[in-house]
Amino acid sequence: MHAWPASEVPALPGRGRDLRIHDTATGGLVTLTPGPVARIYVCGITPYDATHLGHAATYNAFDLVQRVWLDTKRQVHYVQNVTDVDDPLLERAERDGVDYTSLAEREIELFRTDMTALRMLPPREFVGAVEAIPRIVPLVERLLEGGSAYELEGDVYFSVDADPHFGEVSGYDAATMRQLSAERGGDPERPGKKNPLDPMLWMAARPGEPDWDGGPLGRGRPGWHIECVAIALDHLGMGFDVQGGGSDLAFPHHEMGASHAQCLTREHPFARSYVHAGMVGLDGEKMSKSRGNLVFVSRLREQGVDPGAIRLALLAHHYRGDWEYTTAVLDEAVARLARWRAAVARPEGPEADTLLRQVRDALADDLNAPAALAAVDGWAALQEREGGRDTGAPGLVSRTVDALLGVAL
Numbered sequence: 001m002h003a004w005p006a007s008e009v010p011a012l013p014g015r016g017r018d019l020r021i022h023d024t025a026t027g028g029l030v031t032l033t034p035g036p037v038a039r040i041y042v043c044g045i046t047p048y049d050a051t052h053l054g055h056a057a058t059y060n061a062f063d064l065v066q067r068v069w070l071d072t073k074r075q076v077h078y079v080q081n082v083t084d085v086d087d088p089l090l091e092r093a094e095r096d097g098v099d100y101t102s103l104a105e106r107e108i109e110l111f112r113t114d115m116t117a118l119r120m121l122p123p124r125e126f127v128g129a130v131e132a133i134p135r136i137v138p139l140v141e142r143l144l145e146g147g148s149a150y151e152l153e154g155d156v157y158f159s160v161d162a163d164p165h166f167g168e169v170s171g172y173d174a175a176t177m178r179q180l181s182a183e184r185g186g187d188p189e190r191p192g193k194k195n196p197l198d199p200m201l202w203m204a205a206r207p208g209e210p211d212w213d214g215g216p217l218g219r220g221r222p223g224w225h226i227e228c229v230a231i232a233l234d235h236l237g238m239g240f241d242v243q244g245g246g247s248d249l250a251f252p253h254h255e256m257g258a259s260h261a262q263c264l265t266r267e268h269p270f271a272r273s274y275v276h277a278g279m280v281g282l283d284g285e286k287m288s289k290s291r292g293n294l295v296f297v298s299r300l301r302e303q304g305v306d307p308g309a310i311r312l313a314l315l316a317h318h319y320r321g322d323w324e325y326t327t328a329v330l331d332e333a334v335a336r337l338a339r340w341r342a343a344v345a346r347p348e349g350p351e352a353d354t355l356l357r358q359v360r361d362a363l364a365d366d367l368n369a370p371a372a373l374a375a376v377d378g379w380a381a382l383q384e385r386e387g388g389r390d391t392g393a394p395g396l397v398s399r400t401v402d403a404l405l406g407v408a409l
Contacts, residue, residue, distance in 0.1 A: 001082065003126035004112040007119045007408075009070055010399040012356065016071030017364035021242075022320055024250050024274040025169050029366060032241055032273060038069045039077045039240035041232045041271070042123075043249055046083040047107035048092040051114040052294040053314070053325055054246070054280040060311065060406075061277040061319035062244045063120045064367050067404050071360065079235045080123040081228055082108060084130050085210060085221055087185070100210070114297040117307040119406045127231045129222060130212075135230040136222045137214050139264060140201045148263040152192050154204035156217060158226075160197050163259035169274050170251035180251050185224060199256045201226050225256040232270075233261060243271035247320075250276050278322040295325055308407045309333040315369040315405060336377070337407070343380035344398045344409050350388035352396040355379045359404050369405070376401060 023030045032038075042062045045055060066076045083089070084104045093100035115122065140156055143149035148162035160166045172180070177197055181188045188196035200223040205211035211219040222230075232240065238261065243254055258270040282295060300310055313333035317323040343349065355375055362371035379397060382388070398409045 001108075001126050001128045001131060003080075003122035004116045004120075006122050007116075007406075009067065009121070010403045012071060012399060012403050013396075014356075015073050016068055016360045016404075018072060019065065019068045019364050019367075021065070021273065021275055021366050024254075024276050025171070025269075027171065030273055034069065034074060034241045037075045037077050038242075039079075039236045040065060040242040040244060041079045041228070041236055041240060043228060043245040043253065044080040044082045044126075045107070045111055046086050046088055047104040047111065048089045049294065050107045050111040051297045052280075053297065053310075054294075055111075056114070056118060056297050056310070057280050057314050057317070057319070058244075058246045058277040059115065059120050060118070060314045061367060062242075062275075063406055064319070064363060064369065064404075065242060065244070065275070066121050067406065068363050068367070071404060076121075077236065078121070078123040079125045079127070079231060081132075081231050082126065082128045083224065083227060084108070084128040086129070086224060090209060110298055114301075117301060118297065118311050119307070119408065121406075125231070125235050127235075129227040132227055132230050132234075133212050133214075133222060135234055136226055137202075137217060139226060139230055139233075139260075140217060140222075141215075142264055143201065143260070146263065149201055150194065152190075154218065155200055155220075156202040157193060157198040158201050158223075158256065158260060158263075160195050160199075160256075160259060162263050165262055165268055166259045167255070168269075169255045169258050172251055172255075177251060177255075184248065184252055186252055197252075199223055199225055199252060201260075225253055226260055228253070229257050229260045229264070229270075232257075233264070238265050238267045238270060239272055241272050242275050243273070244275045245277070247276040247278055247322075250274065277319045278317075281322060281324045300330070305330065306334070306337060308409075309337045311405075311407050312336050312373070315373055315407075318370055319367050336373070337409075339380050339384075340376060340397075340401065340407075341409050343383040344394040346383065346387070346394055348387065348389050348391050349383045349393035349397070350379060350386070351390045352379060352393040352400070355397060356400050359400055363404060372405060376405075 019032045020029045093103045205219040261270040358375035359372045362368040
């Protein structure tokens with residue numbers, strides 16, 4: 001599966017600072033010190049309704065991570081999956097009377113278009129769950145052989161009790177885990193499971209649903225968590241730098257994935273840090289497909305909204321915080337983009353070396369994008385009020401905003 005084209009990232013003088021970021025597993029800030037190649041895995045979409053602002057906010061956060069790393073003169077190995085077979089996709093296709101593969105292809109292409117418009121840096125590998133099945137099946141077999149998995153009426157489940165580190169990613173207690181499992185695709189009430197929290201690794205074929213040859217596992221399809229594990233291990237290996245996604249993925253998805261990988265490899269940890277973005281709300285509730293309260297990037301673009309303004313609306317909120325989308329948020333972003341473009345359009349301006357340092361410092365401090373925006377606002381206000389004589393300043397500001405914030409001025 002191919003990703004989307006990369007926009008050019010301008011080179012900046014000097015180099016940025018190492019990133020301090022909040023790690024869900026430890027509950028505090030950690031300084032990321034990757035090697036020459038920083039490795040990141042970000043969980044992708046289930047392609048039945050893409051791309052709403054909640055998606056965009058999450059991918060914007062991890063785009064900033066990449067940009068900070070690139071500014072430290074590292075390379076970035078970024079991997080993202082697409083869950084192109086799953087219950088929500090099948091249910092939406094049945095509801096709409098369309099083939100699920102056609103629905104997935106349409107929404108994946110829309111997602112690519114939205115990511116291109118928003119100037120999100122693409123992953124090196126963009127891998128669908130279906131194309132990963134040949135990698136998944138052997139992993140399930142290994143978990144069975146090692147005693148970390150078991151069969152139940154033809155299905156294969158992972159035993160969470162097999163991993164001594166289970167629970168370290170989210171830090172939730174058993175009651176909270178059980179509640180979230182029921183809400184987020186698990187089946188804690190199924191009789192016969194060794195532990196109510198045990199997730200499915202391989203679902204035996206069901207009538208009317210797609211299935212694949214699982215060899216000794218029989219025909220069926222993979223569970224949600226093992227999909228990402230197979231892709232991450234194949235392309236990044238154990239101990240990669242950041243596992244990322246929305247805050248609703250901390251449990252069960254990232255918790256289960258870590259345990260799968262740790263039982264497979266007998267190594268710990270799966271990822272060195274777990275970074276989660278907050279939720280975007282609308283009308284007082286989390287923006288989600290199940291509620292239908294979505295604001296789509298593509299529709300905003302169809303209405304003539306500049307993608308740069310959409311991105312600035314996202315950047316105006318700290319990535320870890322939950323926030324509420326309103327038209328006022330977008331109006332403010334449109335106005336900010338206009339002010340910045342007017343400021344850099346002048347042939348001269350106030351010196352901008354200080355601004356570059358401020359933006360770098362803000363982003364290195366747990367991706368504090370609002371502080372970075374405030375710094376650019378300050379330079380633009382000074383330009384409007386007093387101007388300046390530095391002929392290189394407008395260009396440096398433009399390159400800074402482009403390289404570090406992903407907004408083209």
